[in-house]
Amino acid sequence: MTDAESHAEKGMAHQFEDLDQQHDADMLGIWVFLITEIMFFGGVFAAYAIYRWMYFSAFDGGSHILDIRLGAANTIVLLGSSLTMVLSVRAAQTGNRRSTVLFLIATMILGGIFLGVKGYEYHQKFVEHVVPGLDWAPEGKTLALLAPGGVQHAQIYFIFYFAMTGLHAIHMIIGMGLLLWLVLRARKDAFTPHYFAPVEVVGLYWHFVDIVWIFLFPLLYLIGGRY
């Protein structure tokens, strides 16, 4: 057997001894990347912690503007997309190409619903004139909700709202692109039960983005309480 033949197994790069070694390297790589992502989002979360503490009641007021039902519904949609993602990885693992593709598409649809709802929520912020810097003129009921914590201070809350959900949404859009790439590759039969690392790696990224939202939901929507 020639050297080329011994390395002919599908999906294996030439620098690895075998697929198991390559898999370990893949996992290490994506986890190191995810840690840098924790640090990336961590900076924003740390800044949030400081300003939440400094302008405590202004943040309560800001969170009262958000629609808790939309936030909770979107959380469930995103958790559902994590389920379809993990089922897609499992389908790839068991060599079921059809299910892999279908679950990937389901993940994209759920991701799309999430972004659609998010877009609607952003639109509502413009309608209510609670966009810091660009359109800050809350009135009526919105103004009454913001007043106890200081109307101007509530701008800081909304800067965090847009920065954090915006960063999260950008990650989701990138994730959707990766999912589309996976669908195209899976359709070309690029994955086998021995080689499905791209599905697994994108899955880990997708779950990470889900975890960020798991924290954004209470920190942005629930902090003020609704009692």
Next chain:
Amino acid sequence: MSHPIVPQKTYILVFLCLIGLTILTTGVAFIDLGAFNTVAALVIAFAKMSLVILFFMGVRSSSGLVRIILIAGFFWFALLVAFTMTDYHTRTWTPVPQAWSSGAPPTHP
């Protein structure tokens, strides 16, 4: 491969737990627990994150190297938050000399 195939039932069960915790955390926001509202919300968020990491992300069956990297990441993030908050919380503990007071950071209760 090195990862065992997890039964579909497990994933669906974890998903249902995550939905239950989402409903719980939303429900708690409607009950007045004082400062414990934030505590409850964060504890539930940590529980949800743990479920996702252990089951969906497969850390339950991952290598020790991956686990160490994960723990190191969280430890570093905890340092970031802990040292930043100790700084901000203790800035007002010592009196600010008169000559410096014009540029003093904002004080808060």
